[in-house]
Amino acid sequence: MSGVEHLPPWAAVITAVLLLMGAAVTVIGSLGLLRLGTFYERVHAPTLGTTLGTVFIAAASMVFFSVLQSRLVLHEILIVALGAATTPIALTVLVGAARFRDTAERAQLVEPDER
Amino acid sequence: MSQLVLTYSLLATQVLLGLAIGCGALRIFLGPRAPDRVLGFDTLSVNAMLLLLTFGIRTGEELYFEAALAMALFGFVGTVALAKFLLRGEVIE
Numbered sequence: 732m733s734g735v736e737h738l739p740p741w742a743a744v745i746t747a748v749l750l751l752m753g754a755a756v757t758v759i760g761s762l763g764l765l766r767l768g769t770f771y772e773r774v775h776a777p778t779l780g781t782t783l784g785t786v787f788i789a790a791a792s793m794v795f796f797s798v799l800q801s802r803l804v805l806h807e808i809l810i811v812a813l814g815a816a817t818t819p820i821a822l823t824v825l826v827g828a829a830r831f832r833d834t835a836e837r838a839q840l841v842e843p844d845e846r
Numbered sequence: 847m848s849q850l851v852l853t854y855s856l857l858a859t860q861v862l863l864g865l866a867i868g869c870g871a872l873r874i875f876l877g878p879r880a881p882d883r884v885l886g887f888d889t890l891s892v893n894a895m896l897l898l899l900t901f902g903i904r905t906g907e908e909l910y911f912e913a914a915l916a917m918a919l920f921g922f923v924g925t926v927a928l929a930k931f932l933l934r935g936e937v938i939e
Contacts, residue, residue: 754863761893762866785896813922
């Protein structure tokens with residue numbers, strides 16, 4: 732059952748705009764992951780997709796299903812909350828690992844004979 | 847008319863998210879060091895989760911939401927496990 736044809740026009744337009752904004756923000760973040768120079772710069776870019784992109788696309792899904800079923804469908808908030816809570820934790824651990832490896836490499840470069 | 851707008855914007859969203867997944871995959875292959883590859887995996891899983899949500903809107907099925915939720919959860923667990931592995935060489939200390 733594809734419900735796109737049963738949707739009133741205003742809801743279709745709102746869903747389309749929210750979807751396109753979310754996809755555009757996500758693509759900008761992923762291009763930043765590809766383009767930026769060092770790892771510590773690259774870590775910032777994909778969070779654009781995990782926060783704003785997820786919020787926009789989840790909002791589009793909420794509008795679509797709420798209008799289609801004529802009741803409030805809000806369980807996409809779960810995905811937004813999960814993304815907002817887990818992404819900082821994961822990236823903090825990842826940057827900690829990268830810094831640990833950086834300092835280990837530098838120590839090995841400076842004093843190779845004391846180890 | 848507006849349904850046509852929604853159909854084409856769904857198509858455009860899927861293409862853009864596919865492009866974003868391609869960026870993540872390219873970073874996994876290119877990444878000069880190991881943390882870059884883990885970051886690419888994290889980006890790829892989040893973008894795939896968004897693509898699943900878009901599939902759900904396109905087909906009108908509620909089922910894709912649960913798949914997206916599981917994907918977000920497993921993406922987080924995978925990233926943290928890989929980062930811990932890079933930190934110490936073992937996942938559970």
